[in-house]
Amino acid sequence: MIISIVDCYTDEPAGLGVPPYLGVYPRYIAGVAFSHSHQCFYLRIDDLRPEKRGNSTLTMNSTLNANNATRILEGSHIIIVISGMHTPGKYLAAVPGTPSEAIRLLQGYRGKKILTGPAAFLGTGQTGGRIVHRVQNSGYDLVIEGDAWLWLEQYLTSKEISGGYSRLREFAVKGSEIVRQIQLPIIAEIETGRGCPRKIGCSFCLEPLKNKPEWREQNDVKEEMASLAHEGVEHFRLGKQSDFYAFKGGKPAEIEQLLKGAASVSHKTLHIDNVNPALAATEQGEAITRLIVNYCTPGNVAAMGVESFDQSVIEANNINSTPEQVMKAIASINQCGSERGDNGMPKYLPGINIILGLIGETKDTLEINLQYLKRILNEGYMLRRINIRQVEVFPDTEISRQGGLKYLKKNKRHYYKFRRSVREDIDHEMLKRITPVGTILKDVFMELYDGKHTFGRQFGSYPLIVGVKQRLPLREFFDVRVVGHMLRSLVAEPLTSSSSQIDHQAN
Ligand code: SF4
Structure with missing residues (x-):
């Protein structure tokens, strides 16, 4: 067949x-x-x-x-x-x-x-x-x-x-053969678990409706990665789970076994995704943060589902962390992960996801969000990414029962100004802090032309977009030096071509 x-x-x-x-x-x-x-x-x-x-x-x-x-x-x-x-x-x-x-x-x-x-x-x-x-x-x-x-x-x-x-085990390994049909390089998303460990989830989220909580065995993850590496994959993200820190009950020993196995597979990139700030803020969470810094590659990001800093919105939507827990998690991850790694990026930094249009949102919510982001900036921390998105209302979620897009429609006229302030007052400053002029970023993969400019990024979790003011060959790696900052992307000049990955086609 x-x-x-x-x-x-x-x-x-x-x-x-x-x-x-x-x-x-x-x-x-x-x-x-x-x-x-x-x-x-x-x-x-x-x-x-x-x-x-x-x-x-x-x-x-x-x-x-x-x-x-x-x-x-x-x-x-x-x-x-x-x-x-x-x-x-x-x-x-x-x-x-x-x-x-x-x-x-x-x-x-x-x-x-x-x-x-x-x-x-x-x-x-x-x-x-x-x-x-x-x-x-x-x-x-x-x-x-x-x-x-x-x-x-x-x-x-x-x-x-x-x-x-247990049934998936052999198919996850065998499925790596599909890589023979794709141009390399790619980054393989790796699943470590499914479902949400919380009994009642956040108002907008589908994960508790989709899956019961279940974690993969560490060895299954390692074997799947080894099989992908055998097919030529060099970049991996342990990204398919709702919260990396919650793996097998959030026990550092279990997470170390997972990371140790993953790191033993030949790789250039090993990153993670999805962090619950409430767990990262704990002592146990700090131990997990240190393990991530130790076993993963630099440029790694803890994308945290903060969603809102407004306490009344947090409660109305059953969001899992308080603003003070978020601040603690940001401090802890900065303390452990801000050292610069050999690809030019800090080893491990926090990122923040904010959702607009949640139940109970008012104009003040946007101001509270902005004030917290300013506080993070003023306290000297680095935030790798602030992702702002408008809520998607899916059937059967709590928000679909409690007004749907009501709050989004009411507040939408304020969103542009909020976004603009975040981009100009926070993102731009963070970018300068994370990658000052003169920073050398290694292995930037060129992906796109826009007029006479070429845009690329490193492989990994939420990599920075790098623009170069000349046409460089696409699908090649370059080391670049940062010469300027746009609102959310870098301007750089190429040093040497560092292409080391060869398509199957060229073999
Ligand atoms: S957003 Fe995260 S914590 Fe909230 S229900 Fe979804 S998976 Fe669970």
Whole structure:
């Protein structure tokens, strides 16, 4: 049987699959297909978009199957589309596809068309600040809300099989073979757990609705990474979990075992994602922070779901940390992680996510948020990233029952000024603090032209965007020297080309 995957890319609070990230969904599905000796082809939505052909920037994400996409799809018995943006952002060199775009591009192919990924569970939001509806009348033969890899195994074997991480083990390893169909370099998103350890989750979050809490075995993670490394992957992020610090009860010994195993696999980048400030603020959390600094590579970011500094909003939305816990976590991570590493970036810094439009938000909420950010700046800390997004209202969440977009609509007219103040008064200053003029950043991967300028970034968790005022070859690594700062990106001059990663194509 021929099974094709069409990756429209995914972005969730727990898990990223937008290039250069390769998410877990395609790898697990391919792992089942390969394990049962079926042919499996990996395509990306960019391989199917006719307007992208022949444009060097826009074909950045093409797979090695791009030129044969039509023939592959004509011969496919099953076509599995992966899609879903639950925390949509702006992407440097990728435009995610939607289920409707994919089904339009797949018209005329006879294979059974299946939709999976976050969009299949509770719809997809491409921009933020909207009510998201379930996918209906989608044109697909089947919409799989749960694990598509499990469905595929049941379909191929005609057996009832129970899922879970013990069943996933072999497929996660086998799925690494899919990397042979992609241009390297990529960064592999690695799953360590699912679900939220809190009994009642935050008002806007889908994770407690999607998954019961479960953690992977450390050795399974290590074996999957080793298998990916064997296929040439050098960049990894332990990013698919709701809170890295909560792994197996947040016990430092368990987390050390996880990190030690991951670090023993050959790699250039080892980062993490998702940190609950309430845990990072504790003594146990500080021990975990030290382990992360010790085992991971520099430029690492603790993206913290702060969401709001306004106590009344925190309570109304059942958010997990108080502003003082956030301040403590920021101090602790700065203390342990601010030393500069060998790629030019501080080793490990905190980041903050803020959500606008939450239950109970007022104009004062924005002022309180700004005052806390100013306090962080004035107390001399470094914040690597302040991510501000408008709430997405998904079906069945508490916010959908308590007014939906009511607060967002009421306060929207104040958002522009708030964002502007954060960008000008906080972000810009932080950027100068983190990467002063003269800083040398190593291994910046060039991804995009804009006029005569080239934009790139290092591999990792929330890397800084670097602009160079000349056209450099795309898909090559350069060491650069910082010469200036935009609001949220750097201006740099190239030193030497440090390209060390070779595409399969060139082999
Ligand atoms: S702590 Fe809140 S945002 Fe994080 S996974 Fe749980 S419910 Fe979601």
